[in-house]
Amino acid sequence: MDPRTARFLAWPFALAAAALHFASEWWVEPLTWQLDPAAVGLIAWLAVGAAGILVPLGGYLLLTRNARRRPATFEVDGRVHRFTAPTAPAWVGPWSIVVGWLTGGLVTVERVPGEDRVRLADTGAVLVVSLVVVAFVLVFIGVVLWSDRPRMVLDPQGVTVRGLFRRTTVRWDRLVPGGPPGSDTRVLVLAEIPDPPGPRAVPRTLPVGRAHVDPVFLAGAVRHYVTAAEHRPAIGTPAELDRLRAALAP
Structure with missing residues (x-):
């Protein structure tokens, strides 16, 4: 089912x-x-x-x-180049x-x-x-x-949580490499570069506990795309999902 x-x-x-x-x-x-x-x-x-x-x-x-x-995977929405995790x-x-x-x-x-x-x-x-x-x-x-709300979306621009009445997006280029830890099943705690830029990153919390995706896999995918910018344009393709799963398998 x-x-x-x-x-x-x-x-x-x-x-x-x-x-x-x-x-x-x-x-x-x-x-x-x-x-x-x-x-x-x-x-x-x-x-x-x-x-x-x-x-x-x-x-x-x-x-x-x-x-x-x-599951430790995403659904592929190739029409708009994004990975999704449904409710x-x-x-x-x-x-x-x-x-x-x-x-x-x-x-x-x-x-x-x-x-x-x-x-x-x-x-x-x-x-x-x-x-x-x-x-x-x-x-x-x-x-x-x-x-199908709320749901999680990863696209070449960033990561988004689409709730019933609001939408929260964090861009890849605004995140500091190294996080999130991936141990919490309810939230992702991200480190975001402040606007205007400052000496310290600003914590940003995304509620992801209602998304149908393994939280450790999700955290690993976010960490991966924060550092591997060259792979972001391929988000939303089956080949990129296979590559991502292989990269995060260990």
């Missing part, structure tokens, strides 16, 4: 988590009101609620266990399911007076707003999964 398929697969699991959360409040919670003592009902309700998130999440993690491994399903998949489950609890319901059942809350505009919010969040999850 490729990373994109694994990422898109998170959406039906997120919808399932939302449906299970709503079902636990609509059907299961009223049943627990009939249990005695009340503590037993509370425990049963908590157990069902936990299953509503753990079952979809566990199913997704099981189906995508191989696709979630971060990591290991990050966006589980979070989408968690947000979906939370969304399922946003529909306003209330207990029917004198009965052990619930109904949609008779609150007029509040109920409508809650349904609109639920629909919007679930659609937004699908849009995020489809958009």
Whole structure:
């Protein structure tokens, strides 16, 4: 299974988590009101609620266990000469399911007076707003999964992180050779030449933990292109990716 398929697969699991959360409040919670003592009902309700998130999440993690491994390579986008690392399903998949489950609890319901059942809350505009919010969040999850954001891009000019709402680029010729260390899976700490130039480099942090690429390989690629300027024009070609992987293999 490729990373994109694994990422898109998170959406039906997120919808399932939302449906299970709503079902636990609509059907299961009223049943627990009939249990005695009340503590037993509370425990049963908590157990069902936990299953509503753990079952979809566990199913997704099981189906995508191989696709979630971060590879020591990039994807080649030869049309615009760049290497890319798409959004990591290991990050966006589980979070989408968690947000979906939370969304399922946003529909306003209330207990029917004198009965052990619930109904949609008779609150007029509040109920409508809650349904609109639920629909919007679930659609937004699908849009995020489809958009492939955030992702990492290496091109002949520099390295870029394209997030949902912002884009951060650092040019190769603005980086000081020797970094980053490549030990952190969440960020790349780069040393950038200040503008105007000064006696000390300025630390620059790029959030890369959400990119589907091995962090050690990514750090090595950045170090390589900072020093090997002659290879930058070839970024985005299969031959250059093969050469880069061979150079970083040790």
